[in-house]
Amino acid sequence: MKLIDRQLPLLSWIPKARKAGFLPRKPFSRFSETRAVYQGAKQLNIPMLRDAENQPDIAALQFQIGRPRNMRFLPMDPDIEHLPLAENEVLFVPFRLGANRYITYYSGGYFLQDIGTFVDPKGVQNTKAFKTAPCWGRCKVVRSNHPQIAEGSTYYGFWPMAAYSVRSVCDVDSAGFIAYQDLPNFTGPKEWLKLIRMNDTENVFAIEHYEYWKIGITYARELQDMNYFGAQRLVISSASSASGQCIAMSLKELNPSFTVVGLTSQRNCQFVKQLPFFDEVYTYEDVKSAPNANKSLYFDALGRESVTQDVFDHFKLSRWWIYGEGSELTFIKFLKRNRKGTFYSNLADSYVYQIRNGITDAEMLEQCLHMIDKYDLEKQWYAGARIISTSKELFDLCHAYMNNSHTGEKMIYQSPLYKA
Numbered sequence: 001m002k003l004i005d006r007q008l009p010l011l012s013w014i015p016k017a018r019k020a021g022f023l024p025r026k027p028f029s030r031f032s033e034t035r036a037v038y039q040g041a042k043q044l045n046i047p048m049l050r051d052a053e054n055q056p057d058i059a060a061l062q063f064q065i066g067r068p069r070n071m072r073f074l075p076m077d078p079d080i081e082h083l084p085l086a087e088n089e090v091l092f093v094p095f096r097l098g099a100n101r102y103i104t105y106y107s108g109g110y111f112l113q114d115i116g117t118f119v120d121p122k123g124v125q126n127t128k129a130f131k132t133a134p135c136w137g138r139c140k141v142v143r144s145n146h147p148q149i150a151e152g153s154t155y156y157g158f159w160p161m162a163a164y165s166v167r168s169v170c171d172v173d174s175a176g177f178i179a180y181q182d183l184p185n186f187t188g189p190k191e192w193l194k195l196i197r198m199n200d201t202e203n204v205f206a207i208e209h210y211e212y213w214k215i216g217i218t219y220a221r222e223l224q225d226m227n228y229f230g231a232q233r234l235v236i237s238s239a240s241s242a243s244g245q246c247i248a249m250s251l252k253e254l255n256p257s258f259t260v261v262g263l264t265s266q267r268n269c270q271f272v273k274q275l276p277f278f279d280e281v282y283t284y285e286d287v288k289s290a291p292n293a294n295k296s297l298y299f300d301a302l303g304r305e306s307v308t309q310d311v312f313d314h315f316k317l318s319r320w321w322i323y324g325e326g327s328e329l330t331f332i333k334f335l336k337r338n339r340k341g342t343f344y345s346n347l348a349d350s351y352v353y354q355i356r357n358g359i360t361d362a363e364m365l366e367q368c369l370h371m372i373d374k375y376d377l378e379k380q381w382y383a384g385a386r387i388i389s390t391s392k393e394l395f396d397l398c399h400a401y402m403n404n405s406h407t408g409e410k411m412i413y414q415s416p417l418y419k420a
Helices: 002-007 009-019 029-041 108-110 115-121 208-226 241-255 269-273 284-290 306-313 328-335 347-357 359-373 377-382 391-402
Strands: 059-062 069-074 089-098 130-132 134-144 154-160 164-170 179-181 194-197 233-237 260-265 280-283 295-300 316-322 341-343 386-388 409-411
Touching: 002 194, 009 269, 059 391, 069 130, 069 377, 069 391, 069 409, 108 130, 115 134, 115 341, 115 347, 134 208, 134 391, 134 409, 164 241, 164 284, 194 359, 208 241, 208 347, 208 377, 233 241, 233 306, 260 269, 260 284, 269 280, 280 284, 284 386, 295 377, 306 316, 316 328, 328 341, 391 409
Parallel strands: 233 260, 233 295, 260 280, 295 316, 316 341, 386 409
Antiparallel strands: 059 069, 059 130, 089 134, 089 164, 089 409, 134 154, 154 194, 164 179, 179 194
């Protein structure tokens, strides 16, 4: 396996992605279905929602397929105390969902990965034109009809962006720490089904990046397993992002002497330079001024073709990865130049590495909390984060990102039904 990982990384990645449910079954059929749905949704004469002043707050946020600028807020029953719960069903209410552009946008990749069945298992919300958006974060258990899921507990997972969710829960461990959403017809990524019980009182914001922490921890361990592919430095683009920082921190925790180079924008350059886990920091315009003796690794979390071009021209890359939605064309172009590259996905790579090596979520959470405390990330990442709960606030946030007018202020969605 190590030989394949070294010489034909994309070939070794495909079975990982299939095992994790990241690649759809019958992909050609799914691609054809996706195209048909997009074309059909675009042809519908649906009025554009211009503002959300009169939209319900107890609702599910949905986007029109093929026309993501159009959204709607599907009303939900606000009387959650009297909603019927079947055996093993639990009513979850969001109180810490990361409201950012990655989750308030319904993408084609979500559709390929059977997101409709995931966000709407009972088939009462989604239509051919509108789908509920998904989101990573924490929900509070308000009512439980499951003997091992306690009311008042908190679970981290992948949730519909809605005022609440009723989910059937299965495979709960003896401590109630790990559970899974029971969706037998769902064919997408298995990691989406996992629920992890979390503590409410410490690092309430920084731990919300748990998916990025998992990337950092498993990626750093895999590099160590592979003896860093003979390289002496790791170059990370989008170094100011949560994924970039988590990778750098995790690698330094394992190997403090390994050189980590951060690439970032001029706006974020000073911020990244003060982070102790980057040895060198350069702006995207100054990539070619970095030392380039010996072999390097490249984790491309940006996907911008011009930056990738400069990195490939300047560094001797023994291995490279590309991460992030929308980077597929950049990957295909540069794979022709260097075959030792592959996609990186937390839904496939980190999931499979965790399973293969018997790493528990409890162990990774402990590492996360250690690094959050060590680098004071709670203050650094989320000082002044704003809680939003209304449809208008969600609408304004989504359109600010789509219009490139968002200030960068951190936003956390909390259901108007949440009671502290």
